[in-house]
Amino acid sequence: MTQGGEPAAAAGPQGVPADGPVPDAVSDAVLEVAGLGLTIGGAKILQGVSLQVARGELVGVIGPNGAGKTTLFNLISGVHRPTSGTVRLNGRDVTATSIAARARAGLGRTFQTSSLFPRLTVAENVRLATQRRLGGSLSVLSFPRRGDAASREAAEHLATVGVSHRADVAAGDLSHGDKRKVEIAVLLAMESSVVLLDEPMAGVATGDVAGLVEVIRSINRTGRTVLMVEHHMDVVLGLADRVAVMHHGELLTCDTPEKVMADETVQSAYLGEAGAGVSAG
Numbered sequence: 001m002t003q004g005g006e007p008a009a010a011a012g013p014q015g016v017p018a019d020g021p022v023p024d025a026v027s028d029a030v031l032e033v034a035g036l037g038l039t040i041g042g043a044k045i046l047q048g049v050s051l052q053v054a055r056g057e058l059v060g061v062i063g064p065n066g067a068g069k070t071t072l073f074n075l076i077s078g079v080h081r082p083t084s085g086t087v088r089l090n091g092r093d094v095t096a097t098s099i100a101a102r103a104r105a106g107l108g109r110t111f112q113t114s115s116l117f118p119r120l121t122v123a124e125n126v127r128l129a130t131q132r133r134l135g136g137s138l139s140v141l142s143f144p145r146r147g148d149a150a151s152r153e154a155a156e157h158l159a160t161v162g163v164s165h166r167a168d169v170a171a172g173d174l175s176h177g178d179k180r181k182v183e184i185a186v187l188l189a190m191e192s193s194v195v196l197l198d199e200p201m202a203g204v205a206t207g208d209v210a211g212l213v214e215v216i217r218s219i220n221r222t223g224r225t226v227l228m229v230e231h232h233m234d235v236v237l238g239l240a241d242r243v244a245v246m247h248h249g250e251l252l253t254c255d256t257p258e259k260v261m262a263d264e265t266v267q268s269a270y271l272g273e274a275g276a277g278v279s280a281g
Ligand SMILES: Nc1ncnc2c1ncn2[C@@H]1O[C@H](COP(=O)(O)OP(=O)(O)OP(=O)(O)O)[C@@H](O)[C@H]1O
Pocket: 040, 045, 063, 064, 065, 066, 067, 068, 069, 070, 071, 072, 246
């Protein structure tokens, strides 16, 4: 088992070996957190979390309720400032930078609740992100120019995530699964190279899970690095190169799905704290 304070061996598409000696650092790490901690009112919410994620890797983050998964995302994305430790993005220390600065540096995030503008159409939501990145106006009054560069690009992103047929529907009227796809299209429009997905399958109808999994897989295969908090174990085990296990605010281990599944400490963390086993079923 790789402990939280140690760099983890990767089994991702970058050729970092799954076995053998633990390297000093994951080669080509695009995201590095080191000794990350958050204490609020004397309560240690997160402590000593160290993790390196290689470019193009997909890391699933699991753990019982209250383990600190969303807090980790909040610290990485800049919602909270850590009380200890650092966050590095593409080698640059971003620990003290704003959410917006991290977004400009390529960090994108989805939330457990939808971040779309519910009354704007799907196309308008994605176009806003494209428009913003291109440095244009953020006024909805400029939306009707359907043939312009921002509109064309937004249409491409909607096609990539498979929701072109919903382009003119108000985002608030979409199913949970389609909302998640449109949120991913927004991240594509922002040109996020590192994508944090916070429980993408939450609320998604069973029949829509496979389609959303395919979208996540495709954005990863086209070069984006993905960190995904997810309770749906089938999804995590099917997608992740490595699985990071959080427990009581600490990183228990980060390893291949096979090794994590076989880890007795992980099993007892789930059985002891969540009342449910880690299972692929
Ligand atoms: N701002 C805060 N102030 C006080 N306690 C907090 C704060 N944010 C989180 N916590 C606590 O920290 C712990 C970790 O919360 P967090 O939301 O990160 O867990 P999680 O692993 O994402 O849980 P879940 O799977 O239920 O979403 C919880 O006990 C939570 O109540």
